[in-house]
Amino acid sequence: MNRGTLALLALAAAGAIAAGGYWMGQRSNAGATAPHGAAATAASATAPRKLLYYRNPMGLPDTSATPKTDPMGMAYVPVYEGQDDGGNAPTNRVTLNTDKVQKLGVRTEAAGVKALDKVVRAVGRIEPDERRTYTIAPKFEGYVERLHVNATGQAIGKGQALFEVYSPDLVTAQREYVIAQQGVQSLEAGGSDAQSGMKQLAAAGLQRLKNWDISDEQLRLLEHGGAPRRTLTFRSPVSGIVTEKKAVQGMRFMPGDMLYQITDLSTVWVLADVFEQDIGAVRLHAKATVTLDAYPGRAFDGDISYIYPTLKAETRTATVRVELSNAGQLLKPGMFARVELAVPAASRAVTIPLSAVIDSGTRRMVLVQIKAGQFEPREVRLGMRSDTYVEVLDGVREGELVVVAANFLIDAESNLKAAVSGFGHAGQ
Template sequence: MAVAGTVGGRWWEARQHPAGASTAAAPGASGPATPASGERRILYYRNPMGLPDTSATPKKDPMGMDYLPVYEGEEADRGSAGQVRISADKVQKLGVRVEAVALRPLARTVRASGRVEPDERRVYTVTAKFEGYVERLHVNATGQPVGRGQPLFEVYSPELVSAQREYAIAVQGMRSLATAGSDAAAGMKQLAESSLARLRNWDLPPDQVEALARTGEVRRTVTFRSPVGGIVTEKKAVQGMRFSAGEMLYQVTDLGAVWVIADVFEQDIAAMRPGARAAVRINAYPERTFPGTVTYVYPTLKAETRTVPVRIELANPGQLLKPAMFAQVELPAGDPRPVLTVPDSAVIDSGTRTVVLVQLGEGRFEPREVKLGARSAAYVQVLEGLREGEQAVVAANFLIDAESNLKAAVHSLGGHAGHGVPALGAASASAPAAGHKGQGSVDGIDAKAGTVSLKHGPIASLKWPAMTMEFRVANESLLRGLRPGIQVDFEFVERQQGEWVITSITHR
């Protein structure tokens, strides 16, 4: 039975594999090798420098570097152009986090500095419309509070005295000619009315005019009273001085309500709306907030500070707010109506295109070019490119180059997205992070181009052999202190396809 089993097995094997055939692929056959049981299948080999070049069989690039294998499960999803597929364990390692594209109001707060100023409509100037002399001061100090109708000062004017006498004589003559002919009485009446009009035009108090008409007694001085209750903010009158017609003698300001003139930066001025509520804080009263209302946006811009004045009116109970005080103002800005938004951290701005990475399913991502609108502190409006409910990638919790920021983070998510979108592919399918480390010596520096040539040893994370190549630096400060021949340790990332950027370099 044993012999019969052996013979039968050989006969069956001959049936399955005729003479001349081999179970192994012939040497030089094209296509990836068939893996043994339990091994991952190699799909193709990719260029080790990140260039868009693949091969079905192992080979070397012009510098002698081996092409890197891409295994099943690590390839980009070819079912849809531009999509990226990565494994679930890599998503977990990278700390990828998504947030839904949703309708949100983009209300925000604009903060500006300002100063307290008097309400210009509540500032009154006290002056005389005739020449004269200051006979007596009733209020003799700047800053003194006064009430409405309170006497301020008394003046003597020869012209005013003459005008009073003329009116008194006209009134007396009009009474005497009351029984005379109509022409004489009418003429005297016209003279009296003319004299009375002159006194009224000179702002002689009505009670003094009435007393003059009743008694005929001419007063030597005239008393000027405050037109409003407030504070004497300016006093030029001095007892005994001579003044001219129209010269300002007192200025009285009502501080029951004041203005705050806030300097709003140019980029925020479009969000300012008259009628909006504002919150004002004063350093002198840190525990209090004074509510106000935006009443006017000035039409001029200050070229020195690139700011536009915005006027805020607010009540001043107890006159706590003093003119010239500094103020901190919070102004509401933005449209309270909900609009389609994504978190600000989801946006990748290359300078020429703006992209958001969208999660299509478990481990599948797609870059979307978007058009953005208004911004708030944490969110940005999306005008085109996304739909409500889609999941946008907003965070990946690992260290990335400060210059590449989110672009370098998206680098580690797998294959290149294509279509000219920079930094959407990983530098290496087998690298768990975007950064790589190396050691070597400086071969040359081009400060104008922002590059350094390094003669470095093997890079294990990329399977590079030792060679001399040129790197770009993330910022010019990294070139300081470098000179040819010194030994350095450096870290670098692939910012764009085939562009290697040094993010840190130190002397050894």
């Protein structure tokens, strides 16, 4: 090697030795200071936080001092000191900024005290008034000689002739009564005992004819010496409609056979089927409004006259009877009817809109606005309902603001935050 090369090698060796010494010195210095920094970091990582309680993972107002799970199997979320605005605000509240409240379209309404009138709606059918239905059934054996009314559905008036009958028993009874009447007259100058016996016989004959529904007009004719008639005319006891006719000219009938059925339709019934949950609110003599498809835009007013004591197991409904006047014969038996039953409020109560209630099936909740952008879910106990409002028995006080629009969105966001928080703690 020449002299220049040896000089370069010596210079390089000296630089390497110097660099190694510097590196060893830095390492020893780092080793001396590292324990202090690591200890500080470890101390800060292992410093225990103060556990306050465990809260419901779904944001419900339910806390626990010990770990547990909800009915769905989700673990309760631990809450530490300094968490959730320093631990001053309840953890079940939902906080939204003003922009998000406006974007969601959140609207609130104050709970107020009012009389809650309710309308129970039901469906029903027109039926004839059972108390205005009459059956024509002779009480003796005979034959139909002539029909004066021979069509079902025919309108008739009170006292109108229906049919004429011939009966050997009836002719015999008339003859016996006429003979007894003649005997009474012939014994007027005779002894009192004979006359008394003949009068009793005549009275018995007259009563027998009355029991057979012989008209007073025909009886008067017999009393004044009229001859027994071969046929007897049956007349309608009421004005109405022939709803059933079994009489045929020339037919033979037996005692008790129904020949005509006449129904007075000046008043009809509406039998409405009311659901089981509404029957407790229905009261006797309350007003009812009936509408029918046959007369759109027209309503018929009536009163609740009877609430049937039994419930239909198949439909879980009870029958309510409404009486309607039917002077114009517009209401026909068998028509389908829609019924609205008025239920007056018993007293004034705290009410909220129905739209404010979040019903999960097992519990009912509302969101109460504590302040701008902060909402608190509360479980409520509800009472009577109307079409738009519901009575609050417990959970909300008068004047408190409840969310009536976008409450489902707030509830969904609250549940999402609670679920994410629960998963985070589970991961830790």
